[in-house]
Amino acid sequence: MITSTTKIRVRYAETDRMQFAHHTRYFEWFECARTELLREIGYSYKSVEDDGTFLPLVEANCKYIQPALYDDILEIHTSLKSLPRSTLKLDYQIIRSEDQILLAEAFTIHAMTNKNGRPIKPPIKFLNFIKENI
Amino acid sequence: MITSTTKIRVRYAETDRMQFAHHTRYFEWFECARTELLREIGYSYKSVEDDGTFLPLVEANCKYIQPALYDDILEIHTSLKSLPRSTLKLDYQIIRSEDQILLAEAFTIHAMTNKNGRPIKPPIKFLNFIKENI
Amino acid sequence: MITSTTKIRVRYAETDRMQFAHHTRYFEWFECARTELLREIGYSYKSVEDDGTFLPLVEANCKYIQPALYDDILEIHTSLKSLPRSTLKLDYQIIRSEDQILLAEAFTIHAMTNKNGRPIKPPIKFLNFIKENI
Amino acid sequence: MITSTTKIRVRYAETDRMQFAHHTRYFEWFECARTELLREIGYSYKSVEDDGTFLPLVEANCKYIQPALYDDILEIHTSLKSLPRSTLKLDYQIIRSEDQILLAEAFTIHAMTNKNGRPIKPPIKFLNFIKENI
Numbered sequence: 001m002i003t004s005t006t007k008i009r010v011r012y013a014e015t016d017r018m019q020f021a022h023h024t025r026y027f028e029w030f031e032c033a034r035t036e037l038l039r040e041i042g043y044s045y046k047s048v049e050d051d052g053t054f055l056p057l058v059e060a061n062c063k064y065i066q067p068a069l070y071d072d073i074l075e076i077h078t079s080l081k082s083l084p085r086s087t088l089k090l091d092y093q094i095i096r097s098e099d100q101i102l103l104a105e106a107f108t109i110h111a112m113t114n115k116n117g118r119p120i121k122p123p124i125k126f127l128n129f130i131k132e133n134i
Numbered sequence: 135m136i137t138s139t140t141k142i143r144v145r146y147a148e149t150d151r152m153q154f155a156h157h158t159r160y161f162e163w164f165e166c167a168r169t170e171l172l173r174e175i176g177y178s179y180k181s182v183e184d185d186g187t188f189l190p191l192v193e194a195n196c197k198y199i200q201p202a203l204y205d206d207i208l209e210i211h212t213s214l215k216s217l218p219r220s221t222l223k224l225d226y227q228i229i230r231s232e233d234q235i236l237l238a239e240a241f242t243i244h245a246m247t248n249k250n251g252r253p254i255k256p257p258i259k260f261l262n263f264i265k266e267n268i
Numbered sequence: 269m270i271t272s273t274t275k276i277r278v279r280y281a282e283t284d285r286m287q288f289a290h291h292t293r294y295f296e297w298f299e300c301a302r303t304e305l306l307r308e309i310g311y312s313y314k315s316v317e318d319d320g321t322f323l324p325l326v327e328a329n330c331k332y333i334q335p336a337l338y339d340d341i342l343e344i345h346t347s348l349k350s351l352p353r354s355t356l357k358l359d360y361q362i363i364r365s366e367d368q369i370l371l372a373e374a375f376t377i378h379a380m381t382n383k384n385g386r387p388i389k390p391p392i393k394f395l396n397f398i399k400e401n402i
Numbered sequence: 403m404i405t406s407t408t409k410i411r412v413r414y415a416e417t418d419r420m421q422f423a424h425h426t427r428y429f430e431w432f433e434c435a436r437t438e439l440l441r442e443i444g445y446s447y448k449s450v451e452d453d454g455t456f457l458p459l460v461e462a463n464c465k466y467i468q469p470a471l472y473d474d475i476l477e478i479h480t481s482l483k484s485l486p487r488s489t490l491k492l493d494y495q496i497i498r499s500e501d502q503i504l505l506a507e508a509f510t511i512h513a514m515t516n517k518n519g520r521p522i523k524p525p526i527k528f529l530n531f532i533k534e535n536i
Contacts, residue, residue: 012437012447013290013430017283017338023191024165024281027158028415035414035473045414046473057157061195067251070285071437071448117201146303146313147296147424151417151472158415162281169280169339179280180339204419205303205314291459292429299426325425329463335519385469 002080002133004037007097010072020067026104027060030092033076034108037090043129053123055110058087062106066096073097083130084122087111136214136267138171141231144206155202160238161194164226167210168242171224177263187257189244192221196240200230207231217264218256221245270348270401272305275365278340288335294372295328298360301344302376305358311397321391323378326355330374334364341365351398352390355379404482404535406439409499412474422469428506429462432494435478436510439492445531455525457512460489464508468498475499485532486524489513 006029014025038045048055068074075095082089087109094104114120140163148159172179182189202208209229216223221243228238248254274297282293306313316323336342343363350357355377362372382388408431416427440447450457470476477497484491489511496506516522 009434011430012284012433013292015285016280017285017287018188018190019285020190022281023194024158024161027161028413031158031414032411044473054152056152056154056201057198059195059197060157061193063193064191067190071446143300145296146299146418147426149419150414151419151421153419156415162279165280166277178339205312286456286458288458291462292426292433295426295429322420324420324422324469325464325466327463327465328425329461330459331461332459335458 002037002041002130004033004040004078006033006036006076006078008032008074008076010068010070010074012070015070019069021069021072023062023064026062026064026094026106029074029076029094030078030090030106030108033078033092034090037078037080041129041133043126048126051123051125052115053120053126054113054115054117055088056113056117057108058111059109060106062104064104066101066103068094068096068103074103080130083127084112086119086121088122136171136175136264138167138174138212140167140170140210140212142166142208142210144202144204144208146204149204153203155204155206157196157198160196160198160228160240161242163208163210163228164212164224164240164242167212167226168224171212171214175263175267177260182260185257185259186249187254187260188247188249188251189222190247190251191242192245193243194240196238198238200235200237202228202230202237208237214264217261218246220253220255222256270305270309270398272301272308272346274301274304274344274346276300276342276344278336278338278342280338283338287337289337289340291330291332294330294332294362294374295376297342297344297362298346298358298374298376301346301360302358305346305348309397309401311394316394319391319393320383321388321394322381322383322385323356324381324385325376326379327377328374330372332372334369334371336362336364336371342371348398351395352380354387354389356390404439404443404532406435406442406480408435408438408478408480410434410476410478412470412472412476414472417472421471423471423474425464425466428464428466428496428508431476431478431496432480432492432508432510435480435494436492439480439482443531443535445528450528453525453527454517455522455528456515456517456519457490458515458519459510460513461511462508464506466506468503468505470496470498470505476505482532485529486514488521488523490524
């Protein structure tokens with residue numbers, strides 16, 4: 001298992017008239033969080049795409065437990081629990097930094113494709129970076 | 135069951151460097167779609183909130199089947215399959231207008247709360263609008 | 269002069285905790301509005317890009333006069349007042365549909381570039397579509 | 403004059419199909435940047451709003467010089483050059499961290515209002531925080 005923690009501060013633009021961080025933005029934070037996980041294992045998602053591999057979403061799920069509010073600092077804990085095969089799954093937890101309350105739990109499942117959107121097997125280079133960091 | 139169809143055109147701002155509509159935006163479209171469903175049964179979400187009832191998300195799920203692209207016209211089919219109890223569930227399908235291909239399937243589950251975020255039972259007024267439209 | 273009017277309904281996701289439509293979203297609406305202006309003259313922005321011409325922003329300006337609120341229907345009046353040269357300028361007004369109050373005035377200035385981001389002169393095809401619609 | 407520097411990394415969700423960070427997001431970054439400037443002088447924007455003062459935009463302007471790209475680290479230099487009167491003006495520069503190239507120059511002008519949107523004079527508390535930091 002590979003884990004990573006990313007800190008995010010809720011932006012004003014991310015709030016809605018209910019005073020909560022809007023639910024769509026959580027998925028944007030998860031995207032930042034998995035970008036940081038990949039950077040930490042030494043293979044930034046930018047490099048992954050530059051090498052011709054894309055990770056479009058095939059499924060996204062989030063359970064919203066407590067609202068995140070403007071200016072909150074959030075810790076996003078990301079984990080990769082198994083080697084990617086035809087798909088890659090990541091799990092996320094959002095913890096409010098101040099009181100360590102769990103705000104949300106989520107997962108995303110990604111296809112692995114080449115530049116033309118064709119499904120591919122996980123590239124060796126990608127697998128090696130993961131194996132070295134388990 | 136209550137159903138509703140909303141048309142959306144993919145905005146340039148909604149695309150990402152993979153050329154796809156970004157996955158977060160689908161949830162924004164679902165929000166538009168359920169807003170229109172409520173408007174069609176005669177009780178706009180704005181009125182629902184003005185009457186003191188809020189529907190914050192407790193879960194969101196989307197399966198991405200084919201990418202939506204810039205300038206695509208999308209039909210979002212929304213359905214409410216059962217009366218709300220402590221929560222309200224809505225199901226969605228995104229169909230590309232041009233060729234009627236299914237692009238995504240999704241659901242959202244909403245709590246029902248008052249202005250202070252306290253869970254409430256579905257208000258009679260809300261239930262009546264639904265019952266009249268089943 | 270070429271003019272065009274686009275209607276937009278303010279999305280929940282576009283509101284912020286001040287209850288207003290967030291100021292960043294106005295620029296997204298202007299983007300939709302100029303997309304519709306181009307569609308109306310017969311040369312959709314998608315086709316413009318497919319033909320290898322890009323219109324990245326070089327300047328954006330908006331004056332916010334009255335706030336747009338959730339669920340408001342807005343009319344965005346777009347006008348192209350002069351032929352594009354090295355740049356293209358568009359002017360916008362946002363009118364609230366219900367009472368015809370002016371909410372915002374804006375302009376955007378666009379470069380004209382090829383696929384590689386190199387500045388180009390306005391393509392003949394582009395100019396012709398404009399000239400036919402003045 | 404008060405100055406502040408905020409670092410932002412361009413999110414994938416912030417890119418568009420032209421491969422650039424979308425022009426709307428720059429204004430979101432400026433919002434983060436002025437939030438940090440206020441935090442640094444000891445009066446976070448959250449506290450400003452909690453104290454009943456709001457700073458809605460009356461004008462926003464950005465000149466886009468070079469595009470910001472996915473995963474770029476940006477330094478946003480914010481400056482408050484004069485005491486707020488009926489309005490408050492902030493200036494911004496975006497510098498790409500890697501090579502110190504200027505990507506954009508911008509300003510925002512804000513009204514000062516109370517909770518009901520009525521214009522107010524700058525509160526003494528607000529002015530004092532600024533004066534102590536000039």
